[in-house]
Amino acid sequence: xxxxxxxxxxxxxxxxxxxxxxxxxxxxxxxxxxxxxxxxxxxxxxxxxxxxxxxxxxxxxxxxxxxxxxxxxxxxxxxxxxxxxxxxxxxxxxxxxxxxxxxxxxxxxxxxxxxxxxxxxxxxxxxxxxxxxxxxxxxxxxxxxxxxxxxx
Amino acid sequence: xxxxxxxxxxxxxxxxxxxxxxxxxxxxxxxxxxxxxxxxxxxxxxxxxxxxxxxxxxxxxxxxxxxxxxxxxxxxxxxxxxxxxxxxxxxxxxxxxxxxxxxxxxxxxxxxxxxxxxxxxxxxxxxxxxxxxxxxxxxxxxxxxxxxxxxxxxxxxxxxxxxxxxxxxxxxxxxxxxxxxxxxxxxxxxxxxxxxxxxxxxxxxxxxxxxxxxxxxxxxxxxxxxxxxxxxxxxxxxxxxxxxxxxxxxxxxxxxxxxxxxxxxxxxxxxxxxxxxxxxxxxxxxxxxxxxxxxxxxxxxxxxxxxxxxxxxxxxxxxxxxxxxxxxxxxxxxxxxxxxxxxxxxxxxxxxxxxxxxxxxxxxxxx
Numbered sequence: 001x002x003x004x005x006x007x008x009x010x011x012x013x014x015x016x017x018x019x020x021x022x023x024x025x026x027x028x029x030x031x032x033x034x035x036x037x038x039x040x041x042x043x044x045x046x047x048x049x050x051x052x053x054x055x056x057x058x059x060x061x062x063x064x065x066x067x068x069x070x071x072x073x074x075x076x077x078x079x080x081x082x083x084x085x086x087x088x089x090x091x092x093x094x095x096x097x098x099x100x101x102x103x104x105x106x107x108x109x110x111x112x113x114x115x116x117x118x119x120x121x122x123x124x125x126x127x128x129x130x131x132x133x134x135x136x137x138x139x140x141x142x143x144x145x146x147x148x149x150x151x152x
Numbered sequence: 153x154x155x156x157x158x159x160x161x162x163x164x165x166x167x168x169x170x171x172x173x174x175x176x177x178x179x180x181x182x183x184x185x186x187x188x189x190x191x192x193x194x195x196x197x198x199x200x201x202x203x204x205x206x207x208x209x210x211x212x213x214x215x216x217x218x219x220x221x222x223x224x225x226x227x228x229x230x231x232x233x234x235x236x237x238x239x240x241x242x243x244x245x246x247x248x249x250x251x252x253x254x255x256x257x258x259x260x261x262x263x264x265x266x267x268x269x270x271x272x273x274x275x276x277x278x279x280x281x282x283x284x285x286x287x288x289x290x291x292x293x294x295x296x297x298x299x300x301x302x303x304x305x306x307x308x309x310x311x312x313x314x315x316x317x318x319x320x321x322x323x324x325x326x327x328x329x330x331x332x333x334x335x336x337x338x339x340x341x342x343x344x345x346x347x348x349x350x351x352x353x354x355x356x357x358x359x360x361x362x363x364x365x366x367x368x369x370x371x372x373x374x375x376x377x378x379x380x381x382x383x384x385x386x387x388x389x390x391x392x393x394x395x396x397x398x399x400x401x402x403x404x405x406x407x408x409x410x411x412x413x414x415x416x417x418x419x420x421x422x423x424x425x426x427x428x429x430x431x432x433x434x435x436x437x438x439x440x441x442x443x444x445x446x447x448x449x450x451x452x453x454x455x456x457x458x459x460x461x462x463x464x465x466x467x468x469x470x471x472x473x474x475x476x477x478x479x480x481x482x483x484x485x486x487x488x489x490x491x492x493x494x495x496x497x498x499x500x501x502x503x504x505x506x507x508x509x510x511x512x513x514x515x516x517x518x519x
Contacts, residue, residue: 009395017385017398049234050388050399051242052207053329054351054429056343058306058406060320062245062329063344065351065429067234068207070399074392084393088386088400089208130252134299137254137382140270141297144262 008106015105015119016098020087022122024094030118031097037110038078039100045073045085045092071095081106175220189213198403198432199223203473204230205333205352207402207431224354224473231474242329244387244396248380248406248429249306255433256380258307260410264378266304271381272433307378308408308425317410317423339465346448346464350441351430353471359436361461362443370447370459374426377410381433405430407438411446414453424453 019027049067056063073085073095083103085095101118104110176183190197190213200212204227212230219225255271258264270276311317321343330345337345350358365372383401390397407428415421426446428438447461460466470476 013395013398020398020400047237049206049237049239050386051239051331052386052402053243053245054248054347055245055320056347057308057320057425057427058248058408059309061323061327061344063347064242064329064331064333065246065348066202066205066207066431067239068243068386068399068402069211069237070240070388072240072390084390084397086388086390086393086397086399088402090210131299132296133252133254135296136294137269137271138299139295139297140255141300142268142270 012102012105015101015114016086018119018123018126019085019094019098019101021126024091024097026122026125027094027097027101027118030121031100034113034117036100037104037107039075039103040078041073041096042076042082043072043074045071045096047071047090047092073099075099075103077103077107079107079109175218184217186210186213186217189216195433196221196223198430198434199355199437200226200230201432202430202434202437203227203352203354204234206230206234224477228474228477240390241388243399244389246384246386246402246404248384248404249304249309251304251380251382251384251404251406252401253304253380253382255382256304256378257376258378259376260378261307261310264304264307264310266300266302304380306380306408308410311377311410311423315420315422318414318425320425337468339468340451341464341468343445343449343452346468347427347429347441347445349468349471350428350444353441354473354476355434355437355440357471357473358440358444361447361467362440364459365443365447365461370450370461371412371455372443372447372461373412374409374443374446375411376439377408377425379405379407379435379439381405381435403432405432405434405438407435407442409439409442409446424449 048070050070052065052068053062054065055061068088069090071085071087071090071092071094073092075083075085075096077083081103083099083101083106085098085100085102087094087098101114104114190209193213193216196216197209197212200215200223201207201209203223204212204215206212208230211233212226215226215229215233216223218229253266253269253271255273256266256269258268262268308317312319330342330348332345332348337349341349364370366374382403384404385401386399387396388399389395405428409426409428411424411426413421414424424446426442426444426449428441428445430437430441444461444467447459448464448467449455450457450462451464455462457463
């Protein structure tokens with residue numbers, strides 16, 4: 001794989017991660033504000049399961065922990081780009097929107113628009129939520145101190 | 153002779169109608185919503201997801217509502233639902249070391265990189281009923297402080313660097329992972345299958361077994377090396393896409409028990425491990441699971457199997473509460489014909505008994 005292909009894949013993955021973490025209504029709101037290219041469903045959005053795997057001891061061989069619901073979809077732009085959408089949960093429309101964004105990220109014409117109008121604000125919201133949770137947890141961190149008794 | 157008994161249909165229909173009515177309760181009281189269950193009874197939802205073996209908060213909340221709060225009935229409903237969907241495949245194994253930690257404690261080391269983070273816990277509460285909660289109560293917003301950017305490595309990884317704890321078993325990526333939802337159980341079972349079974353197992357059953365091992369029924373001298381709860385990223389290798397796609401994050405709890413030693417003439421003694429992992433914030437479950445994971449390693453570690461918690465066939469065959477409740481509760485279904493045959497046999501035995509005891513002992517005397 002060339003360096004450019006690697007970069008492209010990393011970019012698609014980062015976009016998918018932000019979208020998978022985002023609220024569907026936030027995604028649809030952002031998408032409604034931009035002009036979308038002509039597209040069609042290549043695979044009708046569907047629900048299914050994935051088996052979630054853990055590792056023995058946290059870092060050993062894999063074992064099957066339990067399943068999770070997922071949704072997936074595939075969308076093709078009229079210009080040919082094919083996008084895929086996968087997300088936890090049973091929201092098929094969310095999977096379709098992710099697929100559409102993934103297709104647009106692969107189009108030179110739309111990649112910039114998606115990045116600035118959809119992904120960047122959603123990424124900021126995702127980071128803010130993470131930071132809030134991290135600062136809440138940090139306040140419950142134990143600061144040990146030692147009582148000195150008697151004379152040293 | 154086979155006699156079909158009919159006539160229960162209307163009674164069953166009306167019983168279900170009555171059930172729906174009772175489930176709703178007093179109609180002057182507002183109906184509970186799924187988001188209320190999910191948000192305010194969240195540990196119950198976590199348990200139903202873990203033992204129902206399906207991560208979906210909304211479905212678990214629906215199951216709890218439909219089951220009127222009966223957790224095992226709710227778990228049963230979730231298990232039945234999962235059979236209706238196709239499985240796309242298995243995720244990449246999760247990296248709990250990269251968890252966004254919301255709680256993380258160790259009872260073995262005071263100072264651990266990343267610190268002891270208590271998070272939302274019942275620990276150190278006084279267990280006094282709080283009358284404030286009986287009325288509309290609005291809690292304070294949580295305190296915040298600057299989050300550390302330092303990593304939170306697993307305590308067992310730190311012990312492992314010095315060789316003080318046994319390494320986790322490593323299989324190459326080609327080795328198939330056992331799946332008890334696809335193949336029936338057979339014994340002896342490998343650790344991957346045992347952990348899958350324990351992850352789905354009834355919390356109360358594992359709690360009792362873990363407790364029994366602490367009290368001396370099976371060799372176990374554990375420390376809670378680490379318990380962590382938080383969000384873990386999930387990735388799925390999607391063949392159509394050509395790379396591992398991110399699916400979002402799942403809340404999980406992990407427990408690493410550190411247990412007494414193994415060693416040999418050729419290997420230096422080191423701590424051994426028991427491991428627990430579950431969906432959501434399921435601390436008691438993962439602690440119990442880690443205790444029982446360790447006791448079930450008796451055979452592998454050359455320990456004498458003397459207690460129920462060490463007997464994998466006993467533990468794994470009785471740990472699933474959906475199977476257990478199915479067999480226990482089937483006793484209330486009509487067994488009229490079976491019972492008639494036993495009744496007939498009993499009458500015959502009693503008749504024989506009566507004849508034997510009433511038979512006059514005169515014969516002996518007469519002789």
